[in-house]
Amino acid sequence: MTAHAIAVDVGGTEMKAALVAVDHDTARPLRHLRRPTPRGSDGAATADHVVAAVTELVSDLRTGAAEAVDAVGVVVPGVVDEAHGVGVFSANLGWRDVPLRDQLAARIDLPLGFGHDVRAGGLAEVRFGAARGMRDVVVLPIGTGIAAAMVLDGRLYSGGGFAGEIGHVDIGHGEPCGCGSSGCVEAVASSAAVARRYQARTGKDGTAVEVAAAVRAGDPDAQAVWQDAVDALARGLLVLVTVAAPECIVLGGGFAQAGNLLTEPLRARLDGMLAAYHRRPHLKLAELGDTAGCLGAALLATEGLKTP
Known part of the structure; x- marks a missing residue:
């Protein structure tokens, strides 16, 4: 019905x-x-x-x-x-x-x-989208902020409402975050951060999608900002992989519209960080947009x- x-x-x-x-x-x-x-x-x-x-x-x-x-x-x-x-x-x-x-x-x-x-x-991606049929999944939308949905052994895990806030892991870069701390993944790798950091370097307004286009066009400032974002994401994902060992990580949000421009360097960076004992997750793009x-x-x- x-x-x-x-x-x-x-x-x-x-x-x-x-x-x-x-x-x-x-x-x-x-x-x-x-x-x-x-x-x-x-x-x-x-x-x-x-x-x-x-x-x-x-x-x-x-x-x-x-x-x-x-x-x-x-x-x-x-x-x-x-x-x-x-x-x-x-x-x-x-x-x-x-x-x-x-x-x-x-x-x-x-x-x-x-x-x-x-x-x-x-929940929607597991039920209808890119992670259909999988039991250990992290779904990571990258937009104004960054947080993860965690499906462990087929069940959505919330940790009393506190689970998945990977955007606020301190990875040591020192930049201030809207949460009041500094060094957070989100402060460098969110769509908003990519646009803000590119503007700070160049004086040009633009969205993360426009920064991605500048990366493809060979703009060195855009490439530097993009590389910082990829590195920050990889460091955040390393924490999730070490703790939760997902079989699949689904990337979504506005930032993921960049497609292979995001997934290929991110996969390479994360793979270089993983040790032999880590479960190596598949990286997939969200299907539901x-x-x-x-x-x-x-x-x-x-x-x-x-x-x-």
């Missing part, structure tokens, strides 16, 4: 929403909406602003839906306690200990699934899935 959910993926830069038809082995987006993530004058995306914006997206999609909507799923970044519905901390949105699920439920009169954006996207978070949110909504 097909269920219909409105799914909202709250990102550090943009909010993506979709009306999704979900059955046992497929999830099909029927309508899409995108809006900038609202921020106050201080640059922080307050919970009140985000809750209001999510409510508006749900209302707009519900109003235009020919199908009856069965549930709503909302996923957010940062440290998320799914069991209690709390946004514990988000470096990119600027909130702490916010009871987001309760605040959303007070405004939305439908069953509500709530969770972490990366874990939800990882930037719809993964919404598809995962739809799964949380329609199946009532909870991470262990």
Whole structure:
């Protein structure tokens, strides 16, 4: 039986929403909406602003839906306690200990699934995408921030909401991070960091995709920034491989749109770091693109899935 959910993926830069038809082995987006993530004058995306914006997206999609909507799923970044519905901390949105699920439920009169954006996207990639059929998987979207969804022995692992924050491993480069620490993988290897560091070197504005194009064109500044990002990612992945030993690492997010420009040097760099005792993972590109978070949110909504 097909269920219909409105799914909202709250990102550090943009909010993506979709009306999704979900059955046992497929999830099909029927309508899409995108809006900038609202921020106050201080640059922080307050919970009140985000809750209001999510409510508006749900209302707009519900109003235009020919199908009856069965549930709503909302996923957010940062440290998320799914069991209690709390946004514990988000470096990119600027909130702490916010009871987001309760605040959303007070405004939305439908069953509500709530969770972490990366874990939800990882769930979708394992169910429908690049990691279909695998039991030990890390799904790593690289966008405004970097965090990993970890599937261990076939089960999504959340560690009480704290697992997978590989973007905030200190790899020793010393640059400040939005989390308040320095040396984090994310401060060099996220899409936002690549664009920011390229601008600092050249004075040119651009996205990570545009930096990738400059790398292909032979721009030495772009190549230096790119190499730093690849090295930082490899060092972060080394930690995951050593601790979790995944059979596959799925790379997603905007940065992964670079394809082989990312995977080939990253594979070589990581392989050079691994010892004989490490399990060597396959590196794959995500198949679901930037719809993964919404598809995962739809799964949380329609199946009532909870991470262990």
